[in-house]
Amino acid sequence: MAGRGTPIRIAVIMAGGTGERFWPLSRQNRPKQLLKLADPNRSMLAEALSRISPPVSTDNVFVVTGKTLEPLIQRAGLRLAPQNVLTEPCKRNTTGCLIYAAAVALVRLKADPTDVVMGVLTADHSIPEEDRFRETVAAAFAAAENSDCLVTIGMKPTRPETGYGYIEIAENPVPQAGSDAGVPAFKVMQFREKPNLATAMEFLETNRFLWNSGMFFWRLSSFLKELQRANPEIAARVPQLVEAMEKRDTAAIENIFSELPDKSIDFVLMEHSRNVLVVPGEFRWNDVGAWDALDRTLPCDNRGNVTAGDPVLVDVQNCVVYNDAGAGAMAVACVGVHDLIVVVTRDGVVVLPKNRSQDIRLAVAELKKRGAPQV
């Protein structure tokens, strides 16, 4: 096919993670993206679907997940056609997820890869300012369409965060790459791993570093071309996968997919490409990665506490105290503590300092080892 017709915009929401870091609320059969963490009325995934459509037509919004979570997502009452839930044969990180989605899009749309523009989004971000988000997304789609580059949204940092990766951008924007609305796009100089605090503070001062949001936009032709340059062996799997899908050869799909590396798209592709643009995002944004994120996404009381389920707090500061056990089922009280996370469900309790919230995985691993029914 020739291409360069009207671009078809599609959105791919990555929703494969199990969210162990929200234990005891998240479980193998109750993943983070189906929890109402940022908005008490709808799940993280429902929020993600709502804010991307518009601008992307519902028909062209895909959610990629795994076999365990697929039935849960189907039953979650989302505004999502059943066939738009894509089920990966196994877990192959974001590289597998995006290659799988690209192959499905090529098969289903029967369009030239040049004409399919894919936006990659996640299901675990809190973005309360949806209008500003949509403006940025429109600019990122436009940049992808105007440039043949890989495009990412880089968030303007608001604090010297050490938990995110950073992107160094060129000093001046690329002319005409952004949208009509005047949102600029910059060339990416380099991706930087999670920094230490001193480095993060330097990054913040320069005004040249943005947070890596994990949101990407590209023509499928650009994606395939850059992948071919960065990693030809992986790129070779894409036409194989497309062919197997066209033949509905499930065994072949599984074989080809399982040979993909279990590595992130940042590592496999983004960090190696010289054709990456970034559109700065200036909407409020939080990666709801673990319990400590809640004090940036939910309202705090005047002592900095975020609570749910009406716990009793006596002389408590800067804590997350989350009682999910349901009306009156558990009385939860904290006295004289600060910077602590306390989460209570009907069958699980975790207590840990905010700055250790990533380490909840260690506790979940131990519970799994013990065969506890609560994981």
Added chain:
Amino acid sequence: MAGRGTPIRIAVIMAGGTGERFWPLSRQNRPKQLLKLADPNRSMLAEALSRISPPVSTDNVFVVTGKTLEPLIQRAGLRLAPQNVLTEPCKRNTTGCLIYAAAVALVRLKADPTDVVMGVLTADHSIPEEDRFRETVAAAFAAAENSDCLVTIGMKPTRPETGYGYIEIAENPVPQAGSDAGVPAFKVMQFREKPNLATAMEFLETNRFLWNSGMFFWRLSSFLKELQRANPEIAARVPQLVEAMEKRDTAAIENIFSELPDKSIDFVLMEHSRNVLVVPGEFRWNDVGAWDALDRTLPCDNRGNVTAGDPVLVDVQNCVVYNDAGAGAMAVACVGVHDLIVVVTRDGVVVLPKNRSQDIRLAVAELKKRGAPQV
């Protein structure tokens, strides 16, 4: 009656408290003394009964409690005759408790007050070395019988504790006041309120200060005589109470009792008497007053943690993590915390630092105010 026959030793165990400081394990209908806090196989009250009998005959062991707790104690399967559970008409602190018990003893034993020697014990002490305890109790009974003084057991302090009252003793023991076993008795110079840390450290250095254990021994004649000297108005209630009890006049009993002050016997009597002896106790002893006491009464792991109910601990030090929810009902995990108390039952959770363990009452008060069913 003339008196100075063979002394009759009786024991009075004060068990009126509701133990709010062990919430959420303790409740209005599950008081501290019926919890298995120090010994996993028997309640605090069962321990108290076991260690006092012998030396005191079971028939002469009385437990004093209130109307709410009386049926719970009767049903607790204790080695205790039903009529030996004494029910105070209302709460009048330790003064009311001991006056009530003294009056009952005078009515039931029909003996001269000189011949009745009452030992006062509590239901919330952990005393693992029962034999050494019994030696000391024998010495305290002997001192009360040989001296006509009020006698208390003073614990040899092992740390500069700021949570207990102290007793300053004379330099040399009183000749022949103690038992045949050679346990000495000392004259009390003064009672001292809970000290600050600097004062507690001074006390510890002098070797002249003992912890006030709240255990007392006296002939009823000595008790009545010293009470008459210290507070004639209160002392006058005793014969009134005896008379009302002999007539089984419940209304009169309630009237007389309710006029007693809601004050401790230390405040009303001990601190005013010049005839107080103390027998030093050198057995291991802990006032199981609040959750932080458990790390002195229960075995610690090699990181100083006391646990129950098999919680998951990751990088946790010097904590009390008590999961009482029953086998497998609640998965409890702590990560990266220290010096914290975490208690979980099927319907309640509390988190507080060890050094705030007294303040659990503030949380319980708030729960009561809210009408929470868990208090």
